[in-house]
Amino acid sequence: MINAQHLASPLMRGLLDNYDTPDFFCELMNRNASVPPIINCVKERLSALSIEELKTRTASAEAQLYRMGITFTVYTDKEAIDRILPFDAIPRIITAEEWKHIERGVEQRIQAINLFLHDIYHEQHILKDGVVPSELVLTNPNYCQAMIGLSVPGGVYVHINGTDLIRDQQGRFLVLEDNARTPSGVSYVIENRHMMLRLMPDLASGLPIRSVENYGPRLHQVLCEVAPDGVADPQVVLLSPGIYNSAYFEHVFLSREMGIPLVEGKDLFVDNHRVFMRTVMGPRPVHSIYRRLNDDFLDPLVFNPNSLLGVPGLVEAYRQGNVTLANALGTGVADDKAVYAYMPRIIRYYLNEDPILESVETHICAEPEGLAYTLANLNKLVVKPVGESGGYGLLIGPQATRAELDEFSQKLQQNPKNYISQPTIGLSVTPTLCGNSVEARHVDLRPFAVTGRSVWVLPGGLSRVALRKGSLVVNSSQGGGSKDTWVMAS
Amino acid sequence: MMIVSPTPLLSRYAECMMWLARQMERMENLARLLEVTETFVRNADGQTAWDSILAINTDEHLFTQLHNAVNHAAIVPFYVTETRNPASLVSLAQAVRENARAVRPLVSIELWTQLNVFSRNLLNLKNEDMSAHNLAELCTRVRQDCQTHFGIAEGTLYHDQAWLFYRLGKALERSDQITRLIDIRYHMLLPQSEIPGSEIDITQWTSVLRSAAAYHAFRRLRPVTLSPANIVGFLLKNDGFPRSLSTNLRQIDETLTLLASHDNLRQRCSPLLECVTELRASLLDQTAEEIIIRGLHDYMNWIQIQLRDLQNAIAATFWPAPMQPEYHMNHSYFQEQN
Incomplete structure (x- = not known):
């Protein structure tokens, strides 16, 4: 929807003149009832810019990101190419009120996830009470046998979490996915801010934008808090797969922000169930490891015996309580697609509260009502198999032919347990520079939370935009870009 | 004066820091040697003494393996773009890049940024960049980039x-x-x-x-x-x-x-x-x-x-x-x- 005043003014030939957002909630323009004054202020400042100016500034930002090596690496058969995450200079704004809601919702969700993980690796009340099917959890490929009966410091399994949020047509924030293994992207939250302040100082001037600078110290503090008991001055390290990993920049960024060594598996060794790093002064004990390696690669003695990235004996050292791993092993059960469907019930079960952030409405086909609803509305729904791998056997109802729908209906009835269904969501959009104009592009939000004795949510987040027109895919590997996210203090 | 930091240096970092400095120094020297040789150094027969560079670097063996005989026209590419020669500018740039990436958590952003741009430019080097006319220019640029690096290291390395x-x-x-x-x-x-x-x-x-x-x-x-x-x-x-x-x-x-x-x-x-x-x-x-x-x-x-x-x-x-x-x-x- 176009702001009528803009159209009326012949003098205003600003960025947003031809901006149109049919049918979707726009993060900047159509905020249903009353538009917060801060949004109006940013809108006015943006309108004062010309497309040419925005293009020049954006090009300069991208050159700078490339020079600084704020890149991720894409591997082809032949070579490694460093790519930047395309940066869009129009910020995404979250009001203080919206943020309060997100923050509380994320906190609640992480509390529930940690209680759930503790439970499924101990007494399994939630399974015995039939709230979540045992089979779904115990046969899940991410369920980690090594974690059974193991107590972790403070009961924290997920120390670092990224929650993927989207907004629907009404502007409601919905959880799309939890990332409770090794979520990445937080470095872009902070680097995007630096880039934004450098590029658009005039746009940000005087606004109560909350700082994102404190992530490193907070994370370091948490990694110290959860170190094994009795260690006065814990040695924290970040364990990376190494310089060829596509997210290596982020590993560098975080170890730099925390002032801790970035280690590779070969820098560590285990002796008598204790972990040491190789230094010029000889072996030094390590107490807390922020690992950016997936479970499978952490310890060749326990997981993939062919992996050379990990540290032999690490899991046993962990089981003996001599070292803390963040995140813990086996957290992948909690961010699994199938378990996602049960998340509202998991929250109610452990916290006796309604979920603050809603999930995308999900129908569990293992349940008769869910199956009946799904079969009756197949042409309106996205049906996803709940197995380990995403993407396979997905049905997008509105895009399917009659024959495909019929065929899928058969499959569904044969093995209903294997499916969930969700309505298609019209993701919110945000004004984004596309070629020579500013157009609406779909956007999501990944806030990051750090959990030790308490949950802390970084006031900001990664806003990823799908740069292709109409696309809902925001992933960096598939043509996604990013924006600075401004959380307002008031 | 040296600072005692609370965490002793990782062995791998020590190794990479040492080699980073050695390789940058080697590049500066090689660039200067190519430049000076082209301009001033002549053999007894008055020809540019490119072969002396092979002798200085004890590369005669590798060179003849790749080129059969000592062929003067091939010596410059051997030291600029030849990836099979670990002492060429391009190979050194690759090594510098890997070491710089490894110590990136440790060094200043300014130091990393300069190395990132410098090494990438060298890796993208085309053959026409080393024709007789351009060689001196290329070498001057490499030498100055190395010196810029040493300046940033002096000014920002903890x-x-x-x-x-x-x-x-x-x-x-x-x-x-x-x-x-x-x-x-x-x-x-x-x-x-x-x-x-x-x-x-x-x-x-x-x-x-x-x-x-x-x-x-x-x-x-x-x-x-x-x-x-x-x-x-x-x-x-x-x-x-x-x-x-x-x-x-x-x-x-x-x-x-x-x-x-x-x-x-x-x-x-x-x-x-x-x-x-x-x-x-x-x-x-x-x-x-x-x-x-x-x-x-x-x-x-x-x-x-x-x-x-x-x-x-x-x-x-x-x-x-x-x-x-x-x-x-x-x-x-x-x-x-x-």
Whole structure:
């Protein structure tokens, strides 16, 4: 929807003149009832810019990101190419009120996830009470046998979490996915801010934008808090797969922000169930490891015996309580697609509260009502198999032919347990520079939370935009870009 | 003054810092050598003495493996874009890039950014960039980029253990380079210096100084005669010249002494320090004339063996090889899941 005043003014030939957002909630323009004054202020400042100016500034930002090596690496058969995450200079704004809601919702969700993980690796009340099917959890490929009966410091399994949020047509924030293994992207939250302040100082001037600078110290503090008991001055390290990993920049960024060594598996060794790093002064004990390696690669003695990235004996050292791993092993059960469907019930079960952030409405086909609803509305729904791998056997109802729908209906009835269904969501959009104009592009939000004795949510987040027109895919590997996210203090 | 940081330096970082400095120094020297050779250095037949660069770097064997015979036109590409030559600018840029990535958490953003741009530019080098006309320009740019790097390192590198290994690498490489240069050029020019005072003679000897960026510093000493012994003496024994052997041995000594000031490193550093003391004493004990009479080549050779042993001893002391087999990088393992 176009702001009528803009159209009326012949003098205003600003960025947003031809901006149109049919049918979707726009993060900047159509905020249903009353538009917060801060949004109006940013809108006015943006309108004062010309497309040419925005293009020049954006090009300069991208050159700078490339020079600084704020890149991720894409591997082809032949070579490694460093790519930047395309940066869009129009910020995404979250009001203080919206943020309060997100923050509380994320906190609640992480509390529930940690209680759930503790439970499924101990007494399994939630399974015995039939709230979540045992089979779904115990046969899940991410369920980690090594974690059974193991107590972790403070009961924290997920120390670092990224929650993927989207907004629907009404502007409601919905959880799309939890990332409770090794979520990445937080470095872009902070680097995007630096880039934004450098590029658009005039746009940000005087606004109560909350700082994102404190992530490193907070994370370091948490990694110290959860170190094994009795260690006065814990040695924290970040364990990376190494310089060829596509997210290596982020590993560098975080170890730099925390002032801790970035280690590779070969820098560590285990002796008598204790972990040491190789230094010029000889072996030094390590107490807390922020690992950016997936479970499978952490310890060749326990997981993939062919992996050379990990540290032999690490899991046993962990089981003996001599070292803390963040995140813990086996957290992948909690961010699994199938378990996602049960998340509202998991929250109610452990916290006796309604979920603050809603999930995308999900129908569990293992349940008769869910199956009946799904079969009756197949042409309106996205049906996803709940197995380990995403993407396979997905049905997008509105895009399917009659024959495909019929065929899928058969499959569904044969093995209903294997499916969930969700309505298609019209993701919110945000004004984004596309070629020579500013157009609406779909956007999501990944806030990051750090959990030790308490949950802390970084006031900001990664806003990823799908740069292709109409696309809902925001992933960096598939043509996604990013924006600075401004959380307002008031 | 060195800072004792709360976390001792990771062995891998120490190794990478040392090699980063060595490789940057090597690139600067190679660029200068190519530039000076193109402009000034001639063989007895008046041809550009590209082959002397092969001799200085002891690359004759590798070169003839790739090119059958010593083919002058192939020497420049061999040192600029040849990826099979680990001493070419492009190979060094690749090595620098990997080391810079490894120590990126440790060094300033300014230092990393410059290396990122510099190494990428070199890796993108085209063959036309080294035609006769452009070679000097390319070399000047590489040399200046290296010097920019050393300037940023001086101005931004935190003075902790990592800095000490960086300094060690730089001084070791300079010591190595200067002794190679003297050794080869001296013997190349020896027959010519039997006709003292001839035009070619002076140009060729001053080119040795220019190859070490020593020409103007040497001029300021206002030597009465420009003799090979004067020049050799300056490059080996002048304590004020930043690239002389004596200056760099002193810096190795000072750096190891700083490392040894850590309580539990004193013992491990002492055999290394002994080695440097012996090298310095040998240089102090004899004049340039005496070195030449006793055999310059043998002495240069001995110093190079000592420097190599010192490098190996540093490696064995600070980054001993782990017991388990070496790791091989496999890209397919390198993707994170979410």
